Amino acid sequence: MSGPSTYEPKTGFTKWLDARLPIVRLGYDSMIDFPTPKNLNYWWTFGGILALCLVIQIVTGIVLAMHYVANTSMAFASVQHIMRDVDFGWLVRYIHANGAGMFFLAVYIHMFRGLYYGSYKAPREVLWILGVVIYLLMMATAFMGYVLPWGQMSFHGSSVITNLIGALPIVGPAVKTYLLGGAAVGDPTLNRFFSLHYLLPFVIAGVVILHIWALHVVGNGNPTGVSVQDIKKDTVPFHPYYTVKDGFAIILFLTMFAVFVFFFPEAMGKTDNSIEANPLQTPAHIVPEWYLLPFYAILKSVTFDIGPIPAKLLGVLAMFGSILILFALPWLDTSKVRSMRYRPLARQLFVLFVLACVGLGFCGANEPDAFVFKTGKDRLQVEYSDANGRAQTKFFDQFSEANAYKESLPTAAGASLQVAESGFKWKWLSQILAAYYFIYFLVLMPLLGVIEKPKPRPASIADSVHKRSGSGRSSSAPVAAPQHAE
Ligand code: HEM
Structure with a gap:
């Protein structure tokens, strides 16, 4: 898609470097001269936004790691130290914590864009699969990061999720033990989660490079779903056209991000996580x-x-x-x-x-x-155990009837009378x-x-495709109206 390189080194140094390590050529071909379809809409700006999110998370994460202590007796206090004592520690932490939510918001938009415009279809299957790998890595990273502040939700949330992994057949219990570093969430767990939480973003960065490499082989899709037919007519160089468009979208995104960081920094978080982890006290809702x-x-x-x-x-x-x-x-x-x-x-x-x-x-x-939502009026229910010890429930509309039934049961049935709400759960x-x-x-x-x-393809697109297949430059058969995937 990118075609032959158009980069021409101008200075003595760039000529010397280009003959030895054509890194400037790589940057020029992929970010300046890269032929990009003319008709990309704003949904195509989220790839760039995501790249920025990853950089923000890595930079703020490295600064946080300079002050954080991955030990169950000090983790919570070290986060409080970052928030109160470290210069601008609050800002770095709020950017990192809210940045995770913004990163996911952007990735969901990016993925739904892909679904809507069929970006996963040939020839972009590998590009899509690499995206799903990134998404899985993002989920693992976010899950482990959430454990680090060692609040109530960190502790109990990680216990619930690791228990689920333990439920998998054959490998489950072993994987769970390796993950936890023991039988339950504790110091070894916190240590390995910190280590992996630091490592995984760099793995993500590596897969992002592959993702963008794959993108540059097949080229961008576009909102019509019809592939670029004529590189000269249908594309423009990435710079300045899309650097400016992406830049504008990034400014809007960062503005929204800043509103969260400066005005609603805890809006995406859970108050329970501001309480230090206590294994003996489980929060009401995990x-x-x-x-x-x-x-x-x-x-x-x-x-x-x-x-x-x-x-x-x-x-x-x-x-x-x-x-x-x-x-x-x-x-x-x-x-x-x-x-x-x-x-x-x-x-x-x-x-x-x-x-x-x-x-x-x-x-x-x-x-x-x-x-x-609730439906109808609440009924009354009598719960009891039958002669075989099986739990039974009987419903009534009248209190007198329900109470009489309960009183008629033997004491051994352990009958209880309750209000049974009815509605859609x-x-x-x-x-x-x-x-x-x-x-x-x-x-x-x-x-x-x-x-x-x-629907048939608009004439403007159909003409371009037919001209191309008629010109003998394409080996594909002339296309019928609905065949958009060429
Ligand atoms: C850190 C995360 C990610 C980064 C930095 C990233 C980056 C990019 C960039 C820069 C582009 C080109 C511009 C654009 O189309 O927006 C792109 C395209 C694409 N991405 Fe991602 N991406 C990420 C995650 C994902 C995920 C999770 C998926 C899907 C599961 C995905 C699927 C795609 C597809 C299919 C395209 C091609 C779209 C087209 O041109 O039609 N990406 N990505």
């Missing part, structure tokens, strides 16, 4: 940070066993499956048309998919048995949304490509 909530909801949505597989294991498999499924996306989508601009039905199902992901986020933040909503999540990828995507009728 919930992860907002960006992991949809997956947490999928995990909790499985409340039933299937045959010999217990609900807990099924939940863990569903949660990991919901992320790993992204690797298969380029092959699950059978449509020949990349961009949903020309796929009206796919677009509607995509909107539902985005709503399902947001809805799952809300489900993850709420107790599974709490009500999304969060766990049911999460089950519906989780089902849609999987159906979207496993059923709708493969099916749509076969049954949908895409």
Whole structure:
């Protein structure tokens, strides 16, 4: 895509260096002269924003690590020391903590952009897969980072998640022990999480280099989904056109970031994490940070066993499956048309998919048995054990009837009378949304490509493609209107 290099070293030094290590040429070809489609919209600015987020996290993280102590007796105090005693320590910490949320916000926009415009389709499969690897690494890094301040949520959250890993068959218990460095979350855990939290961002940086390398081989996609036909006519050099556009988007993004850092620095955090970890006192609600909530909801949505597989294991498999499924996306989508601009039905199902992901986020933040909304009037329930010791429940509308029934039961039944609220529970909503999540990828995507009728390509694009195939420069057969993927 990038074509032959147009870099010409001008000074004696750059000529000398270019003959030995053409690093300036590499930078020039990939960031100055790189031919970029003319029609990229603002959704394409998030790649640059993400690169900036990664740099911000690494720089602020290194400064924090200079003052942080990875020891359970001092970690919490060392964070307080950073916030109160270290010059601008509060600023560095708030940038790092809020930066994690902003990083995920940007990555979700970047991924949804990819889904909408079919950026994962050929020839960008490897580019997409490298993106999913980055996303997995980001989740692992964020999870481990959250443990470091050693607050209540750090401790109890990490206990919950590592227990889940322990639920995996065969390898689970061993992986859990290696991760924790013992039987429970403690000093060895904090030490290894700190070590990995420091290491992983550099691994991410390495994979980002591969990601951008892959991008520069196949070139950017664009909102029409039709590949660039004529490099001269359809593209402009990256600099100054996209450096200015990306720069403008970065300024807007940083402004929003600054509003959080300076005015609502704790908005994304949990107050429980301002209390030092106490293994003997479990917080009322253990919930992860907002960006992991949809997956947490999928995990909790499985409340039933299937045959010999217990609900807990099924939940863990569903949660990991919901992320790993992204690797298969380029092959699950059978449509020949990349961009949903020309796929009206796919677009509607995509909107539902985005709503399902947001809805799952809300489900993850709420107790599974709490009500999304209540219906009808509350009933009364008598709970007791039958002669075989099995738990039984009987419902009543009248107090007198319920009480009479309870009194009629033998003392050994241990009967109790309670108000039974009726309504729609969060766990049911999460089950519906989780089902849609999987159906979207496993059923709708493969099916749509076969049954949908895409809109024809606008004449301006069709002409350009036909001219190209007619000119003999392309080996592909002349294209029918809906074949957008050329
Ligand atoms: C640290 C994280 C990441 C960085 C720094 C990054 C960087 C970039 C950059 C600079 C671009 C080109 C500009 C643009 O299209 O916005 C790009 C494109 C792309 N990225 Fe990422 N990315 C990251 C994460 C991801 C993730 C998590 C995915 C998907 C799972 C992904 C998938 C893609 C795809 C498919 C493209 C090509 C889009 C197209 O041109 O149609 N990236 N990325």
